[in-house]
Amino acid sequence: MTAAAWTVLGLGVSTYLLKAAGPILLGGRSLPPRLLSVAERLPAALLAALVVVTSMSEGSTLVLDARAVGLAAAAVALILRAPFLAVVFAAALTAAVVRHLA
Amino acid sequence: MRVLRRAASISIATGAYGVAFGVFAIDSGLSWLEALAFSAVVFTGSAQFAAAGVLGSGGTVSAAILAGALLNVRSLAFGVAMAPRMPRGWMKRALWSHLMIDESVAVATAEQELHLQRFGYLAGGLGVFALWNLATMLGATIAIDTSDFVSQIGLDATIPAAFLALLWPRLQSGQHRIAAAGALIAVAAVTWTPAGMPILLAAFGVVVGSAPAWRRSAS
Numbered sequence: 001m002t003a004a005a006w007t008v009l010g011l012g013v014s015t016y017l018l019k020a021a022g023p024i025l026l027g028g029r030s031l032p033p034r035l036l037s038v039a040e041r042l043p044a045a046l047l048a049a050l051v052v053v054t055s056m057s058e059g060s061t062l063v064l065d066a067r068a069v070g071l072a073a074a075a076v077a078l079i080l081r082a083p084f085l086a087v088v089f090a091a092a093l094t095a096a097v098v099r100h101l102a
Numbered sequence: 103m104r105v106l107r108r109a110a111s112i113s114i115a116t117g118a119y120g121v122a123f124g125v126f127a128i129d130s131g132l133s134w135l136e137a138l139a140f141s142a143v144v145f146t147g148s149a150q151f152a153a154a155g156v157l158g159s160g161g162t163v164s165a166a167i168l169a170g171a172l173l174n175v176r177s178l179a180f181g182v183a184m185a186p187r188m189p190r191g192w193m194k195r196a197l198w199s200h201l202m203i204d205e206s207v208a209v210a211t212a213e214q215e216l217h218l219q220r221f222g223y224l225a226g227g228l229g230v231f232a233l234w235n236l237a238t239m240l241g242a243t244i245a246i247d248t249s250d251f252v253s254q255i256g257l258d259a260t261i262p263a264a265f266l267a268l269l270w271p272r273l274q275s276g277q278h279r280i281a282a283a284g285a286l287i288a289v290a291a292v293t294w295t296p297a298g299m300p301i302l303l304a305a306f307g308v309v310v311g312s313a314p315a316w317r318r319s320a321s
Contacts, residue, residue, distance in 0.1 A: 003162075003163050004132045004154075006163045007157060007163050008140055009143075010164075011167045012143035012144050014170075015145070015170070015171065015177065018174050018177040019177045019178075019180075020199035020202070023188050023202075024192065024195055024196060024199065026182070034312075041277065042179050042180075043180075043272065044272045044280040045281065045283065046176055046301060047268055047269040047281070048280075048281035048282070048288070049284045049288035049301045052285045053288050053292065056292075060293055061292075062293060067258055067262060070260075070262075071266060074263035078266065084267050085107075087263055087264075088111060088115045088260045088264050091259040091263030092256035092257060092260045094256070095258070096256030
């Protein structure tokens with residue numbers, strides 16, 4: 001097997017175990033209230049972290065580039081209550097225009 | 103229907119990015135079949151990019167797996183968040199778990215009612231799965247220069263925009279402080295931690311930050 005095939009296997013198995021641990025080990029039981037309150041807060045923190053990491057980092061450096069301008073356009077679209085696809089399209093279009101001008 | 107529109111939109115956004123992965127994988131020295139296997143078996147965008155990138159820059163198999171797995175520890179947190187919303191039955195949960203990705207969880211948790219949460223999870227998960235794999239195949243097949251192709255048409259900017267749109271309802275329902283804390287922790291951590299860590303640290307920060315609230319409610 002090639003290195004890539006071993007990576008697919010190793011990463012595939014470890015990823016699946018991480019994905020399934022919560023649903024399988026918890027079964028149909030619900031979580032204790034403390035854990036539930038954490039689980040209720042986690043998505044906001046994770047999504048916010050994903051927003052900044054995918055828009056402002058390049059490897060391990062912080063960069064402000066066309067993606068950040070695109071993100072700002074998305075925020076404006078959201079404030080204007082634009083539909084989801086329009087928000088995403090606004091970001092792509094703005095980033096493309098900024099890159100074209102730069 | 104709002105939940106279906108969201109699921110379709112995010113599927114298209116990530117599908118577009120899947121083309122980039124297909125090209126990136128070929129550029130990193132993977133075969134066409136290996137690129138497709140990555141998307142079908144691993145099925146988490148950021149971890150696939152990280153692992154293929156490590157292999158492409160001459161890294162070892164274990165370094166590639168660790169880089170990808172670190173990015174995916176957040177799947178554990180997503181699983182904990184989704185567990186009470188999933189249907190009963192071991193087999194069903196095992197199958198549903200493969201769809202445990204940022205997008206499916208985001209679409210699900212944006213809903214209030216249980217049946218819409220489940221529907222959103224499946225619609226988001228299956229939609230992204232279908233388009234992500236088709237897009238990988240397309241990208242791997244054309245295999246043109248990635249970074250230029252992706253950045254020129256602004257596709258890379260669609261990913262943070264999609265995450266922001268999914269975060270938006272939470273910002274308006276009083277979770278803006280949690281989101282701000284998560285974003286600040288991630289920004290602070292980017293320069294000195296390996297890829298994937300900033301997102302984990304943001305999650306960890308929320309757990310630690312929740313402790314005072316427990317003590318208050320207990321007393």
